[in-house]
Amino acid sequence: MKNKRKRDQPQATIHPRNKYSEKPPDFALLASTYPSFEPFVFYSRDGRPRIDWTDFNATRELTRVLLLHDHGLNWWIPDGQLCPTVPNRSNYIHWIEDLLLSEIIPRPNPCQDNVRGFDIGTGANCIYPLLGASLLGWRFVGSDVTDVALEWAERNVRSNPQISEMIEIRRAGCHARCAQTEDSFAKGSVNSDSNVDQRNLEECYLELPILCDVLRDGETFDFCMCNPPFFESMEEAGLNPKTSCGGTPEEMVCPGGEKAFISRIIEDSAKLKQSFRWYTSMVGRKTNLKSLIFKLREVGVTIVKTTEFVQGQTCRWGIAWSFVPPVKRIVSTHVSVKKNPSFMLQGVHRQSGAFDVLQSTESFFRSSGASCELNISSFCVDISASKEHLCRILEDNAKCHEGDSGSTNFRISVFQQIPGSVLVKGSLQHKDSSLSGEYLSVFDRLEEVLKDKLCRGRSSNA
Numbered sequence: 001m002k003n004k005r006k007r008d009q010p011q012a013t014i015h016p017r018n019k020y021s022e023k024p025p026d027f028a029l030l031a032s033t034y035p036s037f038e039p040f041v042f043y044s045r046d047g048r049p050r051i052d053w054t055d056f057n058a059t060r061e062l063t064r065v066l067l068l069h070d071h072g073l074n075w076w077i078p079d080g081q082l083c084p085t086v087p088n089r090s091n092y093i094h095w096i097e098d099l100l101l102s103e104i105i106p107r108p109n110p111c112q113d114n115v116r117g118f119d120i121g122t123g124a125n126c127i128y129p130l131l132g133a134s135l136l137g138w139r140f141v142g143s144d145v146t147d148v149a150l151e152w153a154e155r156n157v158r159s160n161p162q163i164s165e166m167i168e169i170r171r172a173g174c175h176a177r178c179a180q181t182e183d184s185f186a187k188g189s190v191n192s193d194s195n196v197d198q199r200n201l202e203e204c205y206l207e208l209p210i211l212c213d214v215l216r217d218g219e220t221f222d223f224c225m226c227n228p229p230f231f232e233s234m235e236e237a238g239l240n241p242k243t244s245c246g247g248t249p250e251e252m253v254c255p256g257g258e259k260a261f262i263s264r265i266i267e268d269s270a271k272l273k274q275s276f277r278w279y280t281s282m283v284g285r286k287t288n289l290k291s292l293i294f295k296l297r298e299v300g301v302t303i304v305k306t307t308e309f310v311q312g313q314t315c316r317w318g319i320a321w322s323f324v325p326p327v328k329r330i331v332s333t334h335v336s337v338k339k340n341p342s343f344m345l346q347g348v349h350r351q352s353g354a355f356d357v358l359q360s361t362e363s364f365f366r367s368s369g370a371s372c373e374l375n376i377s378s379f380c381v382d383i384s385a386s387k388e389h390l391c392r393i394l395e396d397n398a399k400c401h402e403g404d405s406g407s408t409n410f411r412i413s414v415f416q417q418i419p420g421s422v423l424v425k426g427s428l429q430h431k432d433s434s435l436s437g438e439y440l441s442v443f444d445r446l447e448e449v450l451k452d453k454l455c456r457g458r459s460s461n462a
């Protein structure tokens, strides 16, 4: 089964040093070891142990037992707080480890001893400091703004005396401001129609510092990290019907969404410059990645690196930048990797979803005569197309008869993001295919066709 899953996935999904890269969590073992987890495990017809991902209590108990079993950590969060998935969160930690080990910028600390990180918005779950300290011996400051996050992050640190000395929890912003913000959120004004409440809330939120004014004089760090509030409203956050990881408005929502939040980190970084060797953040939407990179160039960073975290049916990105002069040429990964182009469909009609995107993709290629194999379980279509097929799609008859008539194989995968947003990715089997140019043009054409057919405000023929 493990092999099948590997073959179905378009790319590596998990960092090779991730504890779960070779062996995903064993629910049956965890259930027999931890009686509190046992009631959440059931067996599907194929005999595989499963949990109900839409049950918050099940996902929280899974996180609790995984942290205990595999990391020796005691952990808990109150009902409704954002519940982290341990394998996914570990990927971000290992990517930062790669950045610190890389020689893109000079390493002041070749042995990686005394690494010190800053987790912006550590949450009640305090997951990054707990994982970073227990897996890699990193020291951390974890910041947050809400009372509940600060109180529970502290509790989670104190419950683990073996690492408690390594983690400091710090409030960002003055108490009064935060209390006011929490109160507004608690009253639901983030979703309210009252413009006044909304404006007060936004002003209040935007006044909370992120890095400047939270750092102490002369403090330096090897890196900062952040899983920002991704959304502009709880409606936008929606609730992924396939999982229930909780998440309160304070955790999920901020004015301007993740783009505004990360832009503020960028602005702070432009003032703090080399106080951090690496600034990093998670990014939930690929479209935001482009404008953030643009902003980074504007503030004069020396390096930008990006990565992609493919996590089941969800994609996230990581962005990192630095003001330290690089040892090597500036690189920006994956943005330049043409073998795996991607685009995001935004505003997909309410009645359409990833499945419609998949079917439309199949008929797009099939209409040219290319051979297509639809794989519904992994949401992808495998395509084998000749030059003639690709030229037919591009309506380029002249080119069709030029040169040799080789063929090319590629896969188009579809990932449902939040409701209304679908990510489409291509992966070419052989980078050196003589048809890689046509493949990229066809991929651009696919983007146009799907947008016209399935996205609101674009339909010319829908």
Ligand SMILES: C[S@@+](CC[C@H](N)C(=O)[O-])C[C@H]1O[C@@H](n2cnc3c(N)ncnc32)[C@H](O)[C@@H]1O
Pocket: 082, 083, 084, 120, 121, 122, 123, 124, 125, 126, 127, 128, 143, 144, 145, 146, 149, 172, 208, 209, 210, 227, 228, 229, 230, 250, 251, 252
């Ligand atoms: C998406 S949650 C991330 C929680 C946790 N790090 C995780 O990955 O599960 C975002 C967190 O950022 C916090 N936050 C919002 N504004 C902040 C600010 N100005 N400074 C620090 N934290 C902030 C929220 O309270 C929330 O706990």
